[in-house]
Amino acid sequence: MERLVIKGLSPLKGSVRISGSKNATLPIMAATLLCSDEVILSGVPDLEDIKVMSQVLRLLGAKVKKEKDVLIIDSSSVNAIELPDAMTRKMRASNLVMGPLLGRFHHAKISYPGGCAIGSRPMNLHLKGFLDLGFGVEAKYGFMEGKGKPRGGKEILLDTPSVGATENIMMAAALVSGETVIRNAAREPEIVDLQNFLNEMGARIRGAGLDTIYIKGVRKLGKAEYKIIPDRIEAGTFMAAAAISDSDVFIENIVLEYVRPVISKFREMGVNIIENGSSLRIIGKRPYKPVDVKTMPHPGFPTDMQAQMMALLTTVAGTSIVVETIFENRFMHVQELRRMGAEIALEGRAAIIKGKEKLEGAIVDATDLRAGAALIIAGLFAEGTTQINNIYHIERGYENIHLKLQSLGADIKRVLS
Numbered sequence: 410m411e412r413l414v415i416k417g418l419s420p421l422k423g424s425v426r427i428s429g430s431k432n433a434t435l436p437i438m439a440a441t442l443l444c445s446d447e448v449i450l451s452g453v454p455d456l457e458d459i460k461v462m463s464q465v466l467r468l469l470g471a472k473v474k475k476e477k478d479v480l481i482i483d484s485s486s487v488n489a490i491e492l493p494d495a496m497t498r499k500m501r502a503s504n505l506v507m508g509p510l511l512g513r514f515h516h517a518k519i520s521y522p523g524g525c526a527i528g529s530r531p532m533n534l535h536l537k538g539f540l541d542l543g544f545g546v547e548a549k550y551g552f553m554e555g556k557g558k559p560r561g562g563k564e565i566l567l568d569t570p571s572v573g574a575t576e577n578i579m580m581a582a583a584l585v586s587g588e589t590v591i592r593n594a595a596r597e598p599e600i601v602d603l604q605n606f607l608n609e610m611g612a613r614i615r616g617a618g619l620d621t622i623y624i625k626g627v628r629k630l631g632k633a634e635y636k637i638i639p640d641r642i643e644a645g646t647f648m649a650a651a652a653i654s655d656s657d658v659f660i661e662n663i664v665l666e667y668v669r670p671v672i673s674k675f676r677e678m679g680v681n682i683i684e685n686g687s688s689l690r691i692i693g694k695r696p697y698k699p700v701d702v703k704t705m706p707h708p709g710f711p712t713d714m715q716a717q718m719m720a721l722l723t724t725v726a727g728t729s730i731v732v733e734t735i736f737e738n739r740f741m742h743v744q745e746l747r748r749m750g751a752e753i754a755l756e757g758r759a760a761i762i763k764g765k766e767k768l769e770g771a772i773v774d775a776t777d778l779r780a781g782a783a784l785i786i787a788g789l790f791a792e793g794t795t796q797i798n799n800i801y802h803i804e805r806g807y808e809n810i811h812l813k814l815q816s817l818g819a820d821i822k823r824v825l826s
């Protein structure tokens with residue numbers, strides 16, 4: 410079983426390049442099902458989740474080739490509308506094929522993607538959107554099936570700005586005649602990237618990035634070449650790694666506007682961040698001030714940075730409060746950070762952190778993707794050695810994170826135990 414072994418307290422120096430966004434690539438890969446031409450995606454990160462989505466597309470009949478950071482996808486021969494149970498269980502984001510399959514074939518059947526460590530992850534808003542578009546929708550025997558003749562010209566109001574539901578509905582509506590309007594849409598940058606990709610294939614969508622998205626259905630979507638945006642959460646993760654250690658790090662290949670919420674929180678703590686076009690420089694010089702963090706839909710502070718921020722705050726003297734408003738169980742990293750000496754009390758959705766400038770190396774488990782990233786960050790600061798088990802969680806969403814940290818001078822190794 411692979412694990413990461415980190416010896417703390419090495420200063421980080423040098424520059425690191427951010428890879429393409431996992432959460433932009435996954436919906437865009439699903440969207441290729443809407444067109445029967447070849448699509449070329451570049452800037453694709455080399456991640457486990459991308460491999461799984463490639464398997465999903467192949468299972469549906471698409472041809473998928475990967476050459477370095479380029480994916481060539483041809484969905485002309487897609488002939489299936491059903492995804493086997495194993496796939497959706499393997500990766501929840503497989504549910505993003507439902508919208509495009511409905512859009513192109515007016516029929517889709519996927520098994521109900523279960524919850525995961527961080528929460529129940531329901532699909533009710535996705536299904537509500539499909540129903541509003543005129544598809545018949547059934548959820549039974551563990552499957553969700555949509556079929557029927559859609560009619561455009563609908564207004565769809567989302568109870569909460571769900572990222573996945575916004576993406577699935579955009580894709581389901583792209584080929585539906587008339588104008589579909591999604592209100593209370595999610596505003597994440599990955600939604601903007603999906604809109605830009607769909608429009609590159611000939612769709613007519615506007616408003617992504619704001620809370621109302623307008624989709625004018627078109628008859629056909631054709632070939633396109635598209636470059637994926639960089640991963641704002643990987644960027645934030647490296648920012649936290651730089652801030653926790655005595656560092657001077659350049660982070661390259663960033664869309665500054667997309668990491669604005671994270672930059673502003675770090676600056677509130679007193680972290681020195683110098684912006685420069687598509688890169689930034691972080692000088693990790695303590696002392697920092699304790700801060701309060703509340704996760705919110707974009708452009709609020711991202712839930713995907715909550716664990717990493719908590720790791721940093723456990724080493725900042727004073728009391729910080731972290732409130733997780735998006736997922737009901739996204740504090741799995743707390744018990745692992747406590748094993749490293751962190752003082753964290755949980756009160757429902759709030760974590761009260763009594764920070765102190767000391768952590769001890771320990772043997773800890775990665776329970777989910779971002780919790781694993783938080784443990785790496787804590788390990789960089791802890792005295793002694795930290796061993797992180799179950800690193801497959803981390804490798805789902807971070808491309809060679811140990812090699813990137815090694816290149817900055819961190820004492821981190823990936824070992825087979």
Ligand code: EPZ
Nearest residue numbers: 432502530531532533534535571572573574713735736778
């Ligand atoms: C996306 O998940 C991301 N995943 C998540 O990143 C991210 O944490 C999340 O958005 C929030 O930003 C991908 O893009 C592949 P949601 P998604 O639907 O779409 C509730 C990571 O670490 N909800 O916006 O599943 C839901 O319970 C991952 O990279 C409903 O109630 O998130 C949650 O409380 C983790 N009904 C809230 O909305 C629904 O039908 C946000 O979920 C759908 C969601």
